[in-house]
Amino acid sequence: MRLGYDEKTEAFRDQFVAWLEANLPDPLLTAERPTSSAGVPEWARQFQRQMFDDGWLSPAYPSKLGGRSADLFEQMVYLEELGRRHVTRSFNPQGLGIVSASIVSFGNDEQIERWAVPIMRAEKTAALGMSEPGAGSDLAALATRAVLDGDHFVVNGQKVWTSGAHDADVLLVFVRTDPEAPKHKGISALIVETDTPGLDRRPFPDLGGPDHVDFNEVFFDDVLVPSTNLVGDLNDGWRICNGALAHERAMLWVMWSQSLDNMLDDALAELNGTSHADDDVVLDRLGRSIMDSHAIRLLGHRQLAKQQRGLVPAEQSILKLMGSEAQQDLAALILETLGAAALDQAVDSTLRFPYENDRGAVSWSDRYLFTFAGTISGGTSEIQRNIVAERVLGLPRG
Ligand SMILES: Cc1cc2nc3c(=O)[nH]c(=O)nc-3n(C[C@H](O)[C@H](O)[C@H](O)COP(=O)(O)OP(=O)(O)OC[C@H]3O[C@@H](n4cnc5c(N)ncnc54)[C@H](O)[C@@H]3O)c2cc1C
Numbered sequence: 001m002r003l004g005y006d007e008k009t010e011a012f013r014d015q016f017v018a019w020l021e022a023n024l025p026d027p028l029l030t031a032e033r034p035t036s037s038a039g040v041p042e043w044a045r046q047f048q049r050q051m052f053d054d055g056w057l058s059p060a061y062p063s064k065l066g067g068r069s070a071d072l073f074e075q076m077v078y079l080e081e082l083g084r085r086h087v088t089r090s091f092n093p094q095g096l097g098i099v100s101a102s103i104v105s106f107g108n109d110e111q112i113e114r115w116a117v118p119i120m121r122a123e124k125t126a127a128l129g130m131s132e133p134g135a136g137s138d139l140a141a142l143a144t145r146a147v148l149d150g151d152h153f154v155v156n157g158q159k160v161w162t163s164g165a166h167d168a169d170v171l172l173v174f175v176r177t178d179p180e181a182p183k184h185k186g187i188s189a190l191i192v193e194t195d196t197p198g199l200d201r202r203p204f205p206d207l208g209g210p211d212h213v214d215f216n217e218v219f220f221d222d223v224l225v226p227s228t229n230l231v232g233d234l235n236d237g238w239r240i241c242n243g244a245l246a247h248e249r250a251m252l253w254v255m256w257s258q259s260l261d262n263m264l265d266d267a268l269a270e271l272n273g274t275s276h277a278d279d280d281v282v283l284d285r286l287g288r289s290i291m292d293s294h295a296i297r298l299l300g301h302r303q304l305a306k307q308q309r310g311l312v313p314a315e316q317s318i319l320k321l322m323g324s325e326a327q328q329d330l331a332a333l334i335l336e337t338l339g340a341a342a343l344d345q346a347v348d349s350t351l352r353f354p355y356e357n358d359r360g361a362v363s364w365s366d367r368y369l370f371t372f373a374g375t376i377s378g379g380t381s382e383i384q385r386n387i388v389a390e391r392v393l394g395l396p397r398g
Pocket residue numbers: 094127128129130131132133135136137138160161162163164372373374376377378379380381382383386
């Protein structure tokens with residue numbers, strides 16, 4: 001059996017490949033790394049803007065929003081070509097993938113003009129304020145409060161894990177606007193400019209080391225936010241939460257799959273010609289990773305075929321779970337095999353774009369640590385297993 005695309009889709013691919021070949025930035029420039037999820041170097045801003053202006057940033061959107069009204073299959077080959085080259089569309093992934101996407105889906109024309117387009121054109125950067133100390137997996141428990149007072153909301157509370165907030169111009173913040181309503185029903189979404197008085201961002205390092213600072217705690221102390229910054233309807237924030245994330249997640253498996261393949265290439269290059277390449281245990285585990293890669297791709301195509309027929313695919317959680325854990329397993333194998341050498345063994349990533357999932361990774365141990373970003377963010381592995389158990393297998397709630 002040979003899986004393939006029709007001529008129209010392949011023509012779309014050719015067009016995009018030609019554009020990439022003509023427009024990929026000089027590798028000398030791309031060696032400059034982002035400082036955080038919203039700390040975008042100038043070359044990357046220019047590249048993102050060029051993608052937007054030429055209709056290649058978000059191909060599913062119409063041309064005025066940086067796209068070319070691409071269908072599902074065209075979006076697939078687009079992501080395949082980006083992944084194959086380790087090209088990331090934006091160094092502000094939450095800004096592009098979640099914040100601007102939410103504003104486009106749920107905001108009004110003025111909000112799209114004021115925030116979504118500048119974020120897409122990398123003129124502004126954005127961060128996502130969902131999680132709180134008491135609301136991560138159970139996001140609907142969020143307690144940051146916003147009270148409407150005349151033409152402003154008064155916001156008080158705290159967010160945490162807000163990636164890149166210290167470098168961001170705006171935050172999309174989910175707040176509780178009706179504490180009396182059932183917890184899913186009293187939430188709203190606000191755009192908050194980060195220079196608003198009373199807003200305090202405190203960046204802190206993660207397990208990537210003392211210099212790897214992306215997370216923030218964000219404190220709100222009587223922060224006044226204009227009521228015109230409300231995205232969607234009052235108390236309709238839960239729909240926005242789910243809508244924006246679903247939009248982003250639907251095709252994420254292509255990236256997971258490509259990222260796993262890239263890691264497999266690197267792993268094989270690392271082990272080839274060494275004594276590890278004759279070790280049955282290592283070969284068995286490598287074989288498993290290769291099978292994971294095939295399984296993810298086939299499952300992803302099944303999801304795509306269902307989406308194309310207008311069905312809501314159940315595969316999404318399985319793909320997120322498998323994609324993130326398969327990378328972790330493979331990185332763990334290389335770490336165990338190389339031993340102490342994994343601490344400083346340089347992965348040759350300076351001459352290509354850092355991929356969204358291994359930004360800044362310079363050694364196999366870095367890379368391994370970074371795989372935890374995949375198994376925690378966007379819903380932990382345990383939560384994905386719960387979803388698969390309940391919604392795919394129909395098991396009773398635990
Ligand atoms: C790299 C990275 C970037 C992030 N960026 C952002 C961001 O930009 N903005 C933002 O708002 N948030 C962000 N987050 C936060 C992320 O959304 C949360 O970490 C995630 O939702 C889990 O919540 P928590 O950390 O509070 O863990 P908790 O929900 O407290 O979970 C702790 C442990 O308990 C398990 N658990 C919880 N509930 C259940 C259950 N019902 N059944 C079984 N097990 C359960 C979890 O799987 C986990 O192992 C980011 C996280 C990471 C890792």
